[in-house]
Amino acid sequence: MNYEELNDFLYKLSDIEIELQNSTDITDETLKELILTPYSSSKLTSNEANYWFNFTDSIMNSHSHPSFSYTLADGILKLNVTEDIFVVSRHTRFAKMLNHTHDLFEMNYIYSGTFIQEVQGEKLTLSEGDILFLNKNVEHSINKVGKEDILINFLAKKDFFDNQFIYKILGDNVLGKTIASIITNTAKEKNFLLFRTADNWQIKQTIQNILCEAFSSKSTNIEIIKAYIGILFSRLLESNNYELFLKESMKDSSISILELLAYIEENFLDLTLEETAKHFKFSSAHLGRIIKRVTGKNFLAIVQELRFKHASMLLQFSNKSIDDISREIGYNNLTYFYRKFRLFYGVTPNEYRNEVTIETKNNST
Numbered sequence: 186m187n188y189e190e191l192n193d194f195l196y197k198l199s200d201i202e203i204e205l206q207n208s209t210d211i212t213d214e215t216l217k218e219l220i221l222t223p224y225s226s227s228k229l230t231s232n233e234a235n236y237w238f239n240f241t242d243s244i245m246n247s248h249s250h251p252s253f254s255y256t257l258a259d260g261i262l263k264l265n266v267t268e269d270i271f272v273v274s275r276h277t278r279f280a281k282m283l284n285h286t287h288d289l290f291e292m293n294y295i296y297s298g299t300f301i302q303e304v305q306g307e308k309l310t311l312s313e314g315d316i317l318f319l320n321k322n323v324e325h326s327i328n329k330v331g332k333e334d335i336l337i338n339f340l341a342k343k344d345f346f347d348n349q350f351i352y353k354i355l356g357d358n359v360l361g362k363t364i365a366s367i368i369t370n371t372a373k374e375k376n377f378l379l380f381r382t383a384d385n386w387q388i389k390q391t392i393q394n395i396l397c398e399a400f401s402s403k404s405t406n407i408e409i410i411k412a413y414i415g416i417l418f419s420r421l422l423e424s425n426n427y428e429l430f431l432k433e434s435m436k437d438s439s440i441s442i443l444e445l446l447a448y449i450e451e452n453f454l455d456l457t458l459e460e461t462a463k464h465f466k467f468s469s470a471h472l473g474r475i476i477k478r479v480t481g482k483n484f485l486a487i488v489q490e491l492r493f494k495h496a497s498m499l500l501q502f503s504n505k506s507i508d509d510i511s512r513e514i515g516y517n518n519l520t521y522f523y524r525k526f527r528l529f530y531g532v533t534p535n536e537y538r539n540e541v542t543i544e545t546k547n548n549s550t
Contacts, residue, residue, distance in 0.1 A: 186397040186398075186400060186401045186402070187397065188393055188397070190397075191393060191396055191397050191400065194400055195275055195296060195335050195337075195396075195400075196332070196333075196335065198278075198332070199277070201277065202277060202278050202279055205277070205278070205279035205280050206278075206279045206332070211280065213281075213283060216280070216281070216283060217257075217262065217283060220255050220262060220283070221255055221256075221257060221262070255285075261284055261285060261286060261324060262283055262284065262285035262286070263285060263286050263287070263288065264285060264286070264287050264288070265288050266287075266288070266289060266340060266342070270341060270342040270344050270345045271339075271340070271341045271342075271345045271407065271410070272338075272339075272340045272341075273337065273338070273339055273340075273395070273396065273399035273400070273410075274337070274338045274340070275335065275336070275337055275338070276327065276330075276335075276336035276337070276338060278330050278331065278332060278334060278335075279329060279330070279331070279332075280329060281326065281327060281328055281329040282326055282327040283326055284303070284324055284325065284326040285324070285325070285326065286321075286322045286323060286324050286325075287319070287321065287322070287323075287340065288321060288322070289321060289340055289341060289342045289343070290318075290319070290320065290321060290340070290341050290342070290343065290367065290368045291318075291319040291323075291338060291339065291340050291341075292316060292317065292318055292319070292338075292339040292341075293311070293315075293316070293317040293319070293336055293337070293338060293339075294315075294316050294336070294337045294339070294392055295311050295312060295313050295314060295315045295316075295335075295336055296313070296335035296336065296337055296392075297313050297333060297334065297335045298312075298313065298330065298331070298333045298334030298335060298336075299311065299312050299313075299330075299334060300327060300328070300330055300334060300336055301327070301328040302317070302325055302326065302327050302328070303325065303326050304317070304319065304323060304324070304325040304377055305323055305324055305325070305377065306324075309379070311336075311379075312383065313383055314381065314382045314383030314384070314385070314388075314389065315379065315380065315381055315382070315383070316379070316380040316382055316388075316421070317377060317378070317379050317380075318364065318367050318368070318377060318378040318379075318380075319367075319377050320366075320367045320376055320377060323376075323377055337392070337396065341368070343368065345411075346368050350411075350415060350418075351365050354415050354418050354419060355418065355422070360421075360422055360427070361422055362446075363378060363446075364378065364418065364421070364422075366480075376479070378427060378428070379427060379428045380421055380424055380426065380427045381426045381427070382421075382424065382426070385420065385424070387420050388417065388420045388421070388424075391413055391416050391417045391420060392417065394413050395410055395413045395414065395417070398410050398413070442475070442479050445461075445465065445472075445475075445476070446480075446487075448461065448464065448465075449461065449484075449487060449488065449491070450491060453487075453488050453491035453492055453495075454492065454495070454513070454514060454515065455515065456488060458472065458473055458484040458485075461484070472484075489525070490529075492514040492515060493514070493525065493526060493529045493530075495513075495514055496510050496511075496513075496514050496522075496526065496534070497529075497530065497537065499513070500534055500537055500538045500541065501538070501541045507519070507522075507534045507535065507538075510534070522534075
């Protein structure tokens with residue numbers, strides 16, 4: 186499939202979209218019943234049953250047609266995918282999608298047009314090129330859209346993203362860690378991340394390549410898709426045009442969490458919570474609560490991780506003594522430094538340096 190064929194495929198109306206385009210609006214309650222009721226149920230007429238089947242099939246429009254179902258919890262629809270770990274689909278036009286959640290990570294890409302989505306109570310206007318990352322269990326709905334409005338859903342279980350992807354592609358910078366916390370479902374809050382990429386032709390082309398592979402008439406090669414996704418995320422990490430949205434109770438803090446974490450990452454060697462709070466004009470207690478709720482870790486744990494990562498880099502790439510390294514990251518008690526280093530890396534600083542030296546020599550021969 187080439188780009189022109191992809192374009193034709195995405196804009197072509199499905200049978201259910203033709204039916205929806207020419208029908209009157211369906212009430213929320215009717216739509217909810219159709220989504221929740223098994224398509225073979227005798228409660229529905231044949232036309233209603235056919236509608237349900239096609240509607241949900243269109244939502245999960247992939248070659249493999251994974252097993253999935255909707256359940257209702259506290260009035261919210263929940264989509265449960267039980268087999269495939271990665272699904273690419275096109276959003277069904279001419280019908281709204283009710284407020285719902287997923288048991289897996291979702292990425293929305295606006296291929297064309299405009300979409301109004303409500304995510305965790307936040308109303309967003311999304312346009313061509315926008316990419317929305319949704320953590321597990323984030324509540325969201327989509328308003329009814331027209332023929333020219335094309336949204337692509339990427340649904341993935343955390344098993345899809347292996348450790349190599351998490352650590353080598355996303356890396357250790359603040360944005361990479363934020364994306365990693367979302368796709369691996371480790372974020373403690375129902376946060377979401379929005380990228381505005383309309384002017385980035387490389388990102389558009391990469392997504393087109395993913396879609397050509399996913400919707401090709403030939404058998405989909407998941408490894409090719411993984412490779413393209415690696416490129417996509419690498420491009421996103423280069424972007425400066427993104428927003429991290431927090432749960433409603435945290436928005437009153439008027440603070441950019443990404444800016445906060447970047448500040449900590451830049452100044453971790455000699456930074457205290459009190460100094461950080463003063464910089465952002467908050468009390469120490471309040472800022473500490475924000476950090477804990479967003480990252481799942483307290484301020485000290487984050488700073489210690491950064492300091493000992495710095496120590497590991499010095500052990501690898503400098504000739505500084507272990508005593509000097511300990512003092513550089515703020516630990517004058519060498520015994521304590523040894524104990525904490527072993528907790529992080531499972532070996533002593535000397536053993537770590539020796540292992541790295543041996544590995545470097547082996548790689549060079």
